Amino acid sequence: MNMQEKNRDTAFHQIVVEKFQNIQSSICSALELADGSGQKFSKDEWQRPEGGGGLTRVFSQGDVIEKGGVNFSKVYGEVTSLMAEKLHMTEGNFLATGVSIVLHPQNPFVPIIHMNIRYFESQGNDGSFTYWFGGGIDLTPHYVDKEDAQYFHNSLRKVCDLYHPNFYPKYKKWADDYFFIKHRNETRGIGGVFFDRVQESENFSKENLFDFVLDLGESFAPIYTHLMHKNKDKTYNDKHKQWQYLRRGRYVEFNLVYDAGTKFGLETNGRIESILMSLPPQAQWTYDFKPEANSPEEKTLQMLKKGIDWV
Amino acid sequence: MNMQEKNRDTAFHQIVVEKFQNIQSSICSALELADGSGQKFSKDEWQRPEGGGGLTRVFSQGDVIEKGGVNFSKVYGEVTSLMAEKLHMTEGNFLATGVSIVLHPQNPFVPIIHMNIRYFESQGNDGSFTYWFGGGIDLTPHYVDKEDAQYFHNSLRKVCDLYHPNFYPKYKKWADDYFFIKHRNETRGIGGVFFDRVQESENFSKENLFDFVLDLGESFAPIYTHLMHKNKDKTYNDKHKQWQYLRRGRYVEFNLVYDAGTKFGLETNGRIESILMSLPPQAQWTYDFKPEANSPEEKTLQMLKKGIDWV
Numbered sequence: 001m002n003m004q005e006k007n008r009d010t011a012f013h014q015i016v017v018e019k020f021q022n023i024q025s026s027i028c029s030a031l032e033l034a035d036g037s038g039q040k041f042s043k044d045e046w047q048r049p050e051g052g053g054g055l056t057r058v059f060s061q062g063d064v065i066e067k068g069g070v071n072f073s074k075v076y077g078e079v080t081s082l083m084a085e086k087l088h089m090t091e092g093n094f095l096a097t098g099v100s101i102v103l104h105p106q107n108p109f110v111p112i113i114h115m116n117i118r119y120f121e122s123q124g125n126d127g128s129f130t131y132w133f134g135g136g137i138d139l140t141p142h143y144v145d146k147e148d149a150q151y152f153h154n155s156l157r158k159v160c161d162l163y164h165p166n167f168y169p170k171y172k173k174w175a176d177d178y179f180f181i182k183h184r185n186e187t188r189g190i191g192g193v194f195f196d197r198v199q200e201s202e203n204f205s206k207e208n209l210f211d212f213v214l215d216l217g218e219s220f221a222p223i224y225t226h227l228m229h230k231n232k233d234k235t236y237n238d239k240h241k242q243w244q245y246l247r248r249g250r251y252v253e254f255n256l257v258y259d260a261g262t263k264f265g266l267e268t269n270g271r272i273e274s275i276l277m278s279l280p281p282q283a284q285w286t287y288d289f290k291p292e293a294n295s296p297e298e299k300t301l302q303m304l305k306k307g308i309d310w311v
Numbered sequence: 312m313n314m315q316e317k318n319r320d321t322a323f324h325q326i327v328v329e330k331f332q333n334i335q336s337s338i339c340s341a342l343e344l345a346d347g348s349g350q351k352f353s354k355d356e357w358q359r360p361e362g363g364g365g366l367t368r369v370f371s372q373g374d375v376i377e378k379g380g381v382n383f384s385k386v387y388g389e390v391t392s393l394m395a396e397k398l399h400m401t402e403g404n405f406l407a408t409g410v411s412i413v414l415h416p417q418n419p420f421v422p423i424i425h426m427n428i429r430y431f432e433s434q435g436n437d438g439s440f441t442y443w444f445g446g447g448i449d450l451t452p453h454y455v456d457k458e459d460a461q462y463f464h465n466s467l468r469k470v471c472d473l474y475h476p477n478f479y480p481k482y483k484k485w486a487d488d489y490f491f492i493k494h495r496n497e498t499r500g501i502g503g504v505f506f507d508r509v510q511e512s513e514n515f516s517k518e519n520l521f522d523f524v525l526d527l528g529e530s531f532a533p534i535y536t537h538l539m540h541k542n543k544d545k546t547y548n549d550k551h552k553q554w555q556y557l558r559r560g561r562y563v564e565f566n567l568v569y570d571a572g573t574k575f576g577l578e579t580n581g582r583i584e585s586i587l588m589s590l591p592p593q594a595q596w597t598y599d600f601k602p603e604a605n606s607p608e609e610k611t612l613q614m615l616k617k618g619i620d621w622v
Contacts, residue, residue, distance in 0.1 A: 044599070058598045069598065183577040183586075245593070252594075253587075256567035257577060266494040266568060273599045276564075281597070282556070283563075285590040287369045287380065288355070 016119045016210065017074050017097050021055075023117070023217040024072040024099050028057050030221035031070070031103070034228050035062040041070065046271050051077035052095075056274045059103075060281070064110060064232045068103035069277035079122055086264060090124035098134075099217060100261070102278040103224070108244035109234040111141035111148070112189070112251060113224050114278070116261070117217045119210075131206070133213050134196040136171070137220060138179050139227075140189030140251060142244045143296055144303040146310075148227060149190045153310035155223045156193050156216075163212045164204070168311075171195045176306040181254050186304040188254045243297050245284035252283050327430045327521065328385050328408050332366075334428070334528040335383040335410050339368050341532035342381070342414070345539045346373040352381065357582050362388035363406075367585045370414075371592070375421060375543045379414035380588035390433055397575060401435035409445075410528060411572070413589040414535070419555035420545040422452035422459070422500070423562060424535050425589070427572070428528045430521075442517070444524050445507040447482070448531060449490050450538075451500030451562060453555045454607055455614040457621075459538055460501045464621035466534045467504050467527075474523045475515070479622075482506045487617040492565050497615040499565045554608050556595035563594050 028041040039062045047053040054073030059065050076095040084091050098118030105112065114137070121131035139152050153172070160167035171193035179188040193216070200206045255262050255278050265275035291297035339352040350373045358364040365384030370376050387406040395402050409429030416423065425448070432442035450463050464483070471478035482504035490499040504527070511517045566573050566589050576586035602608035 060598065067596075067598070183580075183583050249590070252563060253567060256564060269494075272494050276596065277598055279560070279596040282593065282595045284593045285378075285587065286592070287371065287378070287588055288584045 012206070013095055013097065013119065013121060019210075019214055020074075020097055020099050020117065020119075020217070021072055023214070023220075024055070024057065024070055026218075027099075027101065027221050028059075028070050030225055031059065031065065031068070034225040035059070035064045037063040044273075046274070048075050048077075048271065051075060054271065054274060056271075056277065058277060062106075064105055064107070064228050066104050066106045067281040069101065069274075071100045071274050071277060073098060073100075073271075073274070079124075080268075082268065086267070089122060089130070090126060090128060092122055092124035092126070092128075094120065094122035096120045100278075101220065104248065104280045105228070105232075107232055107234060108142045108236050108240040109145075109231040110228055111139045111231075112248075112280075113220075113227075114138050114140070115217070115220045117213050119213070130199075132197040132199050133209050134198065135213050135216055136175060136178075136192060136194035137216065137223070138175050138189060138192035138194065140247070141300070142240075142247045144190060144300045145231075148230070149303075149310045151226070152190070152192065152223065155219060157311050159212075159215050159219045160193065162215065163208065167212070168193065173307075179254065180306065181250060181258070183257070184250065184253070186250070186301070187306060188251065188304075190303065190308070190310065191306075242284070243291075245282060246286060246289060248280035248283040249285045252279055255279065323517070324406055324408065324430065324432060330521075330525055331385075331408055331410050331428065331430075331528070332383055334525070334531075335366070335368065335381055337529075338410075338412065338532050339370075339381050341536055342370065342376065342379070345536035346370070346375045348374040355584075357585070359386050359388075359582065362386060365582065365585060367582075367588065369588065373417075375416055375418070375539050377415050377417040378592040380412065380585075382411045382585050382588060384409060384411075384582075384585070390435075391579075393579065397578070400433060400441070401437060401439060403433055403435035403437070403439075405431065405433040407431045411589075412531065415559065415591045416539070416543075418543055418545060419453045419547050419551040420456075420542040421539055422450045422542075423559075423591075424531075424538075425449050425451070426528070426531045428524050430524070441510075443508040443510050444520050445509065446524050446527055447486060447489075447503060447505035448527065448534070449486050449500060449503035449505065451558070452611070453551075453558045455501060455611045456542075459541070460614075460621045462537070463501070463503065463534060466530060468622050470523075470526050470530045471504065473526065474519065478523070479504065484618075490565065491617065492561060492569070494568070495561065495564070497561070497612070498617055499562065499615075501614065501619070501621065502617075553595070554602075556593060557597060557600060559591035559594040560596045563590055566590065 032040055041057040041059045044056040052075035057070045059068040074097040079089055079091050079094050101115040103113050117135040119133055123129050157168040175191040175194035178194045179191055262275055343351055352368040352370045355367040363386035368381045370379040385408040390400055390402050390405050412426040414424050428446040430444055434440050468479040486502040486505035489505045490502055573586055
C-alpha cells in the first residue's frame, strides 16, 4: 500500500476508536440510569506493555446489575508468530479496537447479556493491508421468556434489516453455532447475532459496515434497559437463585473452554482482569443436577437449542 | 507381540482394575468416617457407549467435606485419530483405568485436595504394545499453613523414597510445572507430586511401578484425613469464606483452561458429570481483587510459586 492509503486508514481507525469510546461512555450512562441505585461505573485505565491499552469500566452490587463490565481497548503492535498462526495472518503490525460488555443481573428473571464490537487492521511485512469488523449481541436468560426472546431477536433483526436482508438470518445462525456449549449439548442462551472477520464486498463499503457495527452498538442500551425495567421487580425465591447460580456455572464453562476472545487473551498475555471481567460474581456446580419435570427450569433447558426461530 | 504376552497383559490390567476399585472403596470409607456426619458417598454406575464405564461416587454437604467425588473408570475401545493425535499414539485399541478424586471442604482452613492414579495400555494396529502409569496428589490450601505443607510434602516424599531417591524431586517439580495457572502467574496450590506416561526402565519393572502407584493411592486417605482432623474445627468468618470462594474460582480456571484430563474428556465426549465433578460447589469472581498488605490472604498468594522446597 502507498502512503496515501496508509494515512487514510490511520484516519479511519481514529474515527473508529472515537466512536467506540463514545459508545462505551453512553452505554455506561444509560446502564447507571436504568440501575437506579445511584452507583457509577468505576474507571480503570490500563496500558499494554507491547502497545496501546484500554479503559475498563466496572459496576458492582447495583440494584439491578450485580456485576458488570463495559470494556474499551485499543491495542497495537507486532503480529507475532503465535498471532499469525491463531488469526491466520501474515506477520507485520496490527491494531485492534473494540468494546466488550457482560452484565450479570441480581434478579434471576433479568437475563445476562453480552455485546462486543470490534475492528481489526493489519499491515503485513510484505506490504499487504487487511482489516475486518466483528461483533454481536447475545442474551443468556436464566429463565427463557418467549416474549422477551421475541423482543430481543426482533430488535436485532431491525438493526440488521436496515443494512441487508441476509444479515439477520446469517448472523443469527452464526450466534447459534458460536455460543454453543458442546460438552453440554446446550446453547449458552437464546443467541442473538454474531459475526467475525467481515470485510467490504461488491455492494457494501467499509463505511457501510462501520455504520452497521455502530448501529448495533447503539442498539445495546435501549434493548437491555427495556429488559431490565420489565423484569427487575419480579419476585424470586431461593430456588430461582440456585438455578441462576447453576446457569452462571455454564456461563463460566463456555467462556473458559470455548470463547475465542477469552482464549486468545489468555494465550497472548492480555490484561487478565479485563478479560475475565465476564465471569459471574458467583457460580455453582451441583453434581448431575436435573430439574423437575415440567418445571420452568426444565422448560428453559428445552429452549437452549440451535435453530429456534424467535421472530 | 505374541499371544502369550497379550494374555499376560490382559491379566495384568485385570489386577490393576481390581486394585484401583479397592482403593476407591477404601478411600470412600475412610472419608465417610473422617467426615463424621454419618453421610455416605452415593454410587452412580455409568456405561460408556464406545466401551467400558465407571463408578462415580459423590459426597455432598457433609460436616467437613462440602462437595467431593471419588471416581473410578475403566474405558476401552478404538484409538481414534483424535486420540492418536492428542496422545501421540498409533491407531489401534486402548484400555485406560484410573481413580480420580477432588474434595472441596466446608472450612476454608481445610485444603482442597486432588488425587489421580491411572494406567493406560494400547495395542497398535501395527501389532505394537505400549503401556504407561500416571498419577499424582496435590494440595490446594485456601490459606497456606507451613506446617501442613511440610507434613504433606514429607508424606509424599516418604512414599516416593521407598521406590527411588529421584522420584520425589522429579515428580515434585513436575507437579509445580503442571498445576500452574499461567494467566495468573500463580501455582494452583502448594503442588505435590505428578507424573505421566511412566514406563519400566532398566532398574524398574512394570510391577515395581504398579506398587509405587498403589502405595501413592493408599497414602491418600491417611494424609488427607489427618489434614481434615487437624483443621476442621478452626473458626472462620465471612472474610475467610469470601477468600475461599475466590480461590475456588482459580480452581475452576485451572481445571477448565489447563487440566489435561478435563480437556481430553471434554474433547472426546467423556461423561461430563464425572469429569466436571472436580468443580467446586460454589465459586466467586471479584474484579481485580487485591488482598490487604500483610494479610494471611496476601501471604498465601506469595507462596503460590513454583520451586518452594517444603521438606
